[in-house]
Amino acid sequence: MNTPIGDRLERYTIKRPNEVLLASVRVNGQPDQVAIFKGFSSSLMNPTSFDPDVPVLPDHAEIEAVDRLESPYNPNAPRYIEQGLSWDAFEPLLTAAGV
Numbered sequence: 168m169n170t171p172i173g174d175r176l177e178r179y180t181i182k183r184p185n186e187v188l189l190a191s192v193r194v195n196g197q198p199d200q201v202a203i204f205k206g207f208s209s210s211l212m213n214p215t216s217f218d219p220d221v222p223v224l225p226d227h228a229e230i231e232a233v234d235r236l237e238s239p240y241n242p243n244a245p246r247y248i249e250q251g252l253s254w255d256a257f258e259p260l261l262t263a264a265g266v
Contacts, residue, residue, distance in 0.1 A: 170266070173208055173224030176233075178266040181206040186248065187240040193229040204238060230254040 176188055180203050188203040189211075200211040201223055208223035209215045215223055235248040 171222065171224075171226050172228060172230065173222045173226075175261050175266045176203045176224070177206045177208055179261055179264050180204055182264045182266065185238055187236045187238045189234040189236065190224070191231040191233075192224060193231060194225060194227070199228075202240065204240065230257075233257045235260075 176190065180186060180188060184205055186204075190201045190203065192199050192201060199213055202209050202211055207219075210223055230253075232250075233252045233254070234250045235252070237246040237248060
C-alpha cells in the first residue's frame with residue numbers, strides 16, 4: 168500500500184473514534200511523539216503547522232512504537248488499550264480497519 172503512514176493513522180482514528188494513537192517516531196533522526204485523534208495529528212514535542220496540508224508525519228518518518236489509548240485522552244491518567252506496538256504489529260490493525 169502506497170498511502171502515506173500519517174494518512175493511514177489519521178484514517179484509522181476516523182474509523183475508531185474511541186481511540187487515540189500516540190506514535191513515537193523519528194524524523195530526520197530526531198525523536199518526536201505524535202498524538203492522532205479523529206483524523207488529526209499533532210506533535211507533542213515540536214511545533215505543528217497551522218496548514219492542514221503540511222503532514223505532521225512525513226513519508227520518511229520511522230515509526231518506533233504506537234500506543235493505543237481510550238479517548239478522551241488525559242495525559243495525567245492515560246487509559247492504554249495496548250502499548251509499544253511495533254509498526255509490524257500495528258499494521259494488521261490498519262488493514263482490518265480498511266486503511
